[in-house]
Amino acid sequence: MDRRNFLQKMGPLGALAAISVPALAGDTEPVRASGHPPPYLREGDYIGITCPAGAIDQRDARYSEVMLERWGFKTRFGSTIGRRWQQFGGTDAERAADFQQMLDDPNLKAILFGRGGYGSMRIMDKLNWDAFKKNPKWLIGYSDITAFHCHVSRCFGIPTIHSRMAGGFGSQEDQSEISLRNTLFGKPIQYEWETTTFNRPGKTQGILVGGNLSLIYAMQASISELDTDGKILFIEDVSEYKYTVDRMLINLKRSGKLDNLKGLIVGGFTSIKKEDIAYFTMSIEEIIYEKVMEFDYPVCFNFPGGHQQPNLALKLGMAYELEAIVSIAKLTEVRNAFPNPPLPFIDSIAIPHSPSSNL
C-alpha cells in the first residue's frame, strides 16, 4: 500500500496525526489543493517590509515606501531594514523575529521582502506559521525568497507573489511595479510575451509553482520540497555556470520533478558565467529543452520575469491557462478553478480557515 492510500484509509484523524509530526524529508504529503488566495489589498491597507535574507539600507527601501504610499497603502518597516550582520539583514534570530512578527500581525495584509541574496533558508525552520495559516497574507519576493514560495506551496498551498522586491524599486513606476500593483489590487493576471523558437507549442491548465532554480534545488528532499506534479513550473536563475544549470536540472529530472508537469515556463537566465577551460557549448534553451524533450507538455521560454527588466509579478499557487504557440506565449489566470486531484482528507486540512488546520 502506498503512503497516500494508507493515509486515506486511516481517515482524517490518522492523516492529521501523520502530518503534524515534526517532519523530515518524505514525512509529509504535499498539499495538493491550491487557489485560495489571501485577501487582495485595498487602499489604506498596511504592507510590512522585512529582510529575511540579504541586507538593504534604509535609503534603498525608501523608493518602495514612497511608491507603495502613492498606491494608497501604508507601510511599516521591520527592524531588519537597515540592519546588517555579515551579508545578512541581521542575525538569523533577528531576521526570524522580524518576519515572525509580521506574519503574526493581523494588521498587515502583505509582506514585501527587502531583497534576496542568501539567508531565507537559514531561518525557515525557526518560523511559526500558525497565524499565517489562519490569516494568510501575501508574501512578495523572488530569488532567495523562493525558499518561502516552495515551503508555503508545499506545506500550506497558500498562494504567494513572485515579483520585484523593496530594494529594487525606483523613483518612477515601471512595468514590474505596475504589474505588482495590479496584482495586489486583485486584477487577474494576463500576460502575453514573445518567446524563442525553442517553444513546444500547446495549451494547458494548472497551478503555477516555482521561482529561482537554485532555491528549488536547495529545497529538494526537505520538508519544503516543491511538489510539481500536475503543475505548471516556472524557473529563472542568475549568475550560474551553464554546467551548474545543467546539473540542477538533472537533479530535478532524476528526482522525478519534471515527469508530470502540465507545462514549463522559463524566465530569465541572466549573467550566465563562462567556464574557464572548455566551454559548455549548449545554450540555456538547449540545456533546458534537453531535460523535457521526452515529455509532451507545453514549454515556453523568455518569460519577462527573474533577475531582469521587467520582472513581471506572478501569483504562484494559483491556476492559469498557458498557451504556447510558435513564437508567442500567453499566461491567463483562471478564476474559480480548483483542479484538485481526489485527496479529500488532506485537502480538507489545507483550507486556511479550517478550524482543524493543524499543519
Add this chain to the structure above:
Amino acid sequence: MILKTPPYLKKGDTIGLICPAGFMPAENTTVCIETLKKWGFNVEVGKTVGHQSHYFSGEDAERLQDLQDMLDDPSVCAILCARGGYGCSRIVDEINWNAFRKNPKWLIGFSDITVFNNHLYQKLKTSSIHGPMAGAFHKAGGEDAYILTLRKALSGRKMSYKTEPHGMNKFGKVSGPLVGGNLSILAHLVGTPSFPDTKDCLLFLEDVGEYLYNVDRMLLQLDRAGKLHHLGGLIIGGFSDCKDTVVGFGKNIYEIIQNRVAPYSFPVAYGFPVSHEKENVALKIGVVHHLQVTKSGVVLREAK
C-alpha cells in the same frame, strides 16, 4: 546491509582508464599510466581519454559506451576515472549494471565521480574507491605518498589514517560505513535514487572553488533533507579556493561547518586529507571504518 567488495587486484590485472565526465588531454594521463604499469598492472586506455566534445570528453553516448565496455569486459578488474569535472549524472541512469552485478570491480575517482561512488553504494550495495585520479598522478608523480595509498587500497590491505589534532575537532569514537565525497555533488544527489542512506555512517566532505554562502546553503540543504540527523561521525577534508561575496560571509569554511553541525553530538574531524589538492588519500566507500577523534588526533581505520 551486506556490502559487496570487488576482488582486490593482483599483479598482471588490468585497470581500465576512462573519462566519464570532463575532457582531459591524453598527455596528462601518461604519468598515471606509467605508474600503474610500474605497480604491475596492465592498463586499458578507453576511447574517451583525450577525446573531446566541447566541455565533455565525448558525447553522453560516447562516455556511456566507454564506461559500459569497461564494466562489461571481464578482463578489466578496476576502472580508474582520469578526471571529474561534470558529466557523470548525465549518464548514470543509462548504465546497464548486469555484468557488474555478477562481476563487481573497483571504480576509482572523486569530485564528479562522487556520483558513481554513492550510486554504487546506495543502489548496488557495492564498494568503490574515492581517491586520486590521473591529474593527481600528473602533478605529484607516482611516488607521492598520497598516490601510494591507492596502490595499498587496491592490494586489499586494510587502510588506516592518522591526522594531527585540530582545534575545532569534536571528540568521540564511532564505527560505521564510510560515505561521502564532494559536497556539491552530494547536494546534487539529494532527492535522487543515488543519495546514500547516511544513518550511522561516517560522512566525509570536500569541495573546491565554491562560494562560502553556497557551502552554507548546501550543508543546510543536507541538514533540512535529514541527511545529517543520524550520522555516526563527520570527516571534513579540504575546501580549496573558496570564494567570498563582495560583502563577506564573515566566517571561514570550518566555522560554517561547525556552526551547522553544532546541534549534533557525533564526533567531527577537521583537516582530513581528502581534497582537490595533493592531500587526497584513497577511501573505500561503504566499508565499515572506526573513527577516533581524541585530543591526540584523529584515527580512521578500516574495520577488521
